[in-house]
Amino acid sequence: MPADLAVIGLGHLGLSLAQAAVAAGVSTLGYRTGPEAGSLTAAELRRMLARGFRPTADPAELGRVRTAVICAPVQRGADGAPDLSQVEAAARTLAGRLRPHTTVVLESPVPPGTTERFLRPLLEEGSGLRAGRDFHLASSPSRVDPGNRDFGAANTPKVIGGLTPACTESAATFYGRLTDKVVRARGPREAETVQVLETNYRQVNIALVNEMAVLCHDLGVDLWDVVRCAETKPFGFQAFRPGPGVGGHAVPQDLAGLTGRTLRMVELAQQVNDTMPRYVVQRAAALLNEHGKSGRGARVLLLGVTYKPDLADQQGSPAHEIALRLMQLGASVSYHDPYVPAWSVLDRPIPRADSLYEAVADTDLTILLQQHRTYDLQGLSVKAQLMLDTRGAAPTGAAHRL
Incomplete structure (x- = not known):
């Protein structure tokens, strides 16, 4: 049975997207790319299945959808660089089944340039189709925040950056079914860099407050009271709180491999948090x-x-x-x-x-x-x-x- 959407990669990003899609009435199938683990409960998965979510192990079904979103996990390799092997596997699997007029979106957390320089050639070589002419290609960084009761898919703006203006509009039309607001980036690289900025913003600010925790302990100052007072400032301050470390799926990126220069503040922040x-x-x-x-x-x-x-x-x-x-x-x-x-x-x-x-x-x-x-x-x-x-x-x- 054809579906409106194929989610490729069923880790925490893919399952969250699939959950939002079926809740919006989008017929959705899910294709696993590896030993992924999502953060949904068994009850949430049962509700998704009841609403029509279809997990599949048959790659042929990927050729029967209007939109395919790659949500394959990206881990950090031994050298600290992002490991795109699961993104590559997902792209090769999709490319062999890709039909004209399909919209392909990359949501995996990748370095800027991945959609154009890495994903596009894989899809074009494997399908014989040309991105921007025969099929639409775009990047849309995920903004999943598991457990957040205030912000979910519907009220979290979605950033879209397409290879061409038509690619952007095609992806925006799809995501407009899931969210109240779509934000159009200039292109895929800008959209990918949004996630770099957002991830590193979190890392840097947690590092600052973690250093403040150590300093305040030495001074005999209650940092939590300091933060409580500081967050009453109505401008120029956002409250972060210290903890035993930084967890989660977002991998801070310094982009040294792309540009030859590091983001020194991010590098130091990671050292502090570690x-x-x-x-x-x-x-x-x-x-x-x-x-x-x-x-x-x-x-x-x-x-x-x-x-x-x-x-x-x-x-x-x-x-x-x-x-x-x-x-x-x-x-x-x-x-x-x-x-x-x-x-x-x-x-x-x-x-x-x-x-x-x-x-x-x-x-x-x-x-x-x-x-x-x-x-x-x-x-x-x-x-x-x-x-x-x-x-x-x-x-x-x-x-x-x-």
């Missing part, structure tokens, strides 16, 4: 020592090991490095997370605390890494022998803050 798990462990060891306990043999409970509250997604979560460093210190580590029934670090299973309040009371140190809504932080902090709050979520004075 030090936060080590800083958390240093603070944990110092707190234990202050209370007459050694890190070696200490029982440490980690609360929340996902990268974002109220989601099961562990992509890039700093909890893994923190657990590893604690174990290297000689601590006995356990964890609790309502969204993670089993957890391993370097293939070593970490014991899960089933009775949370009893575990907190019996543990030398409890470290809050993620503030899931189900956690009663007032009650937990009362039960805890010692608590380190890396999110500033516990009531003031109830725990030691990062």
